[in-house]
Amino acid sequence: MNILWDFDGTIFDTYPVFARIMKQVMEEDISEEYIYAQLKTSFTHAVKHFNLADSHIQRIIARTNETPADHFKPFKGVEDILKSANKNVIMTHSTRAEVMKILCYYGWEHYFVEIVTIDDGFPRKPHVASYEYLHNKHTIDLAIGDRLIDIIPAKELGIKTCLFQNNEEGADYYVDCYEGERWDN
Known part of the structure; x- marks a missing residue:
């Protein structure tokens, strides 16, 4: 096959790591579970849903790239x-x-x-x-x-x-x- x-x-x-990073970057009182749910639709959806600026997106990408591989199970x-x-x-x-x-x-x-x-x-x-x-x-x-x-x-x-x-x-x-x-x- x-x-x-x-x-x-x-x-x-990978989504739990992405949700944690997004929460850290947004610095808002939003649960990781709620962020996770938005990310599961798509990253683009989550960006629009939370009205993230380009600076937020760039920090999320940078932190994701810096995350050690062993954090992704x-x-x-x-x-x-x-x-x-x-x-x-x-x-x-x-x-x-x-x-x-x-x-x-x-x-x-x-x-x-x-x-x-x-x-x-x-x-x-x-x-x-x-x-x-x-x-x-x-x-x-x-x-x-x-x-x-x-x-x-x-x-x-x-x-x-x-x-x-x-x-x-x-x-x-x-x-x-x-x-x-x-x-x-």
Whole structure:
């Protein structure tokens, strides 16, 4: 099975770190849980929701880039899925430097035959272009993400989809935990 993965919130539990950093930068009495909920829609949504200035955004990005890789934890069981797949690819809005910092820290970079990041110039999800590129090159069987924008392009291309820790209507499959799951055929 060839799997297209989202990165943040799908392979690695990055949103708690992002929420903590955003709270520190905003310096307002808003719970990390509430910030987390806004970030799960999208970073762009959270920026608009909290009416953040460019200076806030730049500080959030800088602090995120300065955060050690070990603060970003992989979801339990995800490595077993990566091992069982024929091919794994990533499509993420994160930068290549950030993704590689985390993957290399855990020694997981070898699990992926290709990684498409925001640096590659494709339009942001849910635009289909990056998924179409990866599908044409690697014949993707399943796309896994934690948000609807992660599966919309796959659905448009006729690829099976899986939402992780998200029960919004629209996916072919739903998984709350990777432990014990296998997608090897």
